[in-house]
Amino acid sequence: MDKPSPTARRSRRILAATAAALLAATAAGCQKDTAGNRNAAGGEVRYPTKTLQLMVPAAPGGGWDLTARTMQKVMTDGKLLDEGVEVSNVTGAAGTIGLAQLVSKNQGDPHHLMVMGLVMVGGVVANKSPVKLDQITPIATLTAEQEVIVVPAASKYTTLKQLMDDAKANPASVNWGGGSAGGTDQILVGLLAKAAGADPKAMKYVAYSGGGEAKAALLAGDLTAAVSGQSEFKDLVAAGKVRALAVSGATGVDVGGGKPAPTVKEQGFDVELMNWRGVVAPPGISAADKTAITAFIDKLHSSPGWTSAMRAQGWEDFYKSGDEAAAFFKSENERITTVLTDIGLG
Template identity: 80%
Template sequence: MRKVLAALVIMVMLAGCEKDTAGGGNSAGGEVKYPTKTVQLMVPAAPGGGWDLTGRTMQKAFTDGKLIDQSVEVYNVTGAAGTVGLAQLVSKNSGDPHHLMVMGLVMVGGVVANKSPVKLDQVTPIATLTAEQEVIVVPANSKYQTLKQLMDDAKANPASINWGGGSAGGTDQILVGLLAKAAGADPKAMKYVAYSGGGEAKAALLAGDLTAAVSGQSEFKDLVSSKKVRALAVSGGTGVDVGGGSPAKTIKEEGYEVELMNWRAIVAPPGIDKPTQDAITALIDKLHNSEQWKATLADQGWEDFYKSGDEAKAYFTSENQRITTVLTEIGLG
């Protein structure tokens, strides 16, 4: 019996050591030290888009603000509205708290539209970060001066309008579908070209391959400022300056009952114990409260949309339900 008890004690001790290794590292007081090595921050999309901008802005805020004593590396994994990166996080990085991933509303839609076998309820929610209005833009030489003109043609002849934006089933395509529905057009008839990153959509618009493009307002701010494209409307409740020097009109002001905000968030892989999850959340809390992050929100025109821990988990669940319903209604689910 004593031998059996001794073996059990050793097994428990080894299990505890394994947990400490998988986590951030437990201190004598039971708190988890995090991070203990380089943080790998995955952007599950091509460079140049909103997720990429979010990830690299987080990296800069961590570094410039000296918020952690470890480095932060950002890397890109492209494909299928972020679901390729999602699958990698869940399988390859399971149990590793030093791998985090930027995600958001686009991925919620992407999971549905791409019928992804890996679901968002498999990750460890950490926090929502920002919310951003979408903007609808056309080339500077476009005949369309107003959103109504564009949607009138989209309704009369859907094939005449080439829409472009982020991945299939993402925020951009959801907005096009909602706009079509509000304008009395057939959402399923809209010609939408999906790109893996904002940089590709910009290039296609400037090359004349697209009639109109949709993305987060910060992604087109430079092109609007340089007068290479014209902003027709933004998707929030109030107009914001997207680079033109004055607030752009909202979709509602243009006569369509549509409002949509593109939120972004940070998650960890599955298999993270609660103390380590709390330590990661505490680090993101620290980022959110830093002066560097507050300045970033102002510079980019992002709205503070912070929810962490259980509140973030509940929000992810509700958004899954909402977006699944929307995609089904506009024929994308």
């Protein structure tokens, strides 16, 4: 074999040196977490170190969108971060399109977070999503909100019992509308039908990708009744454009009418359901990054701005973080899968 020329030997030395430098840089990078440099005093990871990306896996106008934009405002107004925070919307399939994007495109990036909740748990089941919730990194649950059942102000229905009597006698006469298929809203309709002695599978339910679309359909007369988180219809109830028939929690709450709306149970139906929301990170982040993100969300939750925002929106504090959040996500996935199967949505 011929000996390599001096030029070739020099090129090889340069390539070897470059490779060694790259390996050294990679090794050094592995010694710190992607969320940012370690604090020299305490060894903690500084987070965030660049613009935080907060994904809403639904259209503007809904509960997830409101949650994310409230988080953005509190983070910014409260100076919880030096870097900015951007909110983006990815619509479709009860949030599972956004879920797939978080898993495939944002893997390992701690600066991409996603708002999600009970709706997505059901959506994964109902849409037979190939991407599952056990693939993401749970960070925290944030709030829990009662569902509200509303009808147009001109509707003949003034009580939930009247509505459910018709839904039982003639399911085709009632057009229900709400969030994505398999989500909290449709689960509540199914549970109500079951409690009223009606066939849950016979209910006519139109699924919308965002709360804004459901509002428009109800006001246009396309729906007999709509179901959503109570904060989403608060403005329309207060304006006298829709009437709240019931809320889904243990106690009545004011959904804009100036007095507490009656609960589903108070009207004779043994149903109680809360819509919770939380925040998750992509898969593949380090343990230290997860700890840093959780600490940042802990700081958000304990801030005066967040407390005020929850009060203004009528959200109930439902905070769980770290391992407690992970255990809760797992149990909810099992519970909702069973519910959807029982009412024929699975």
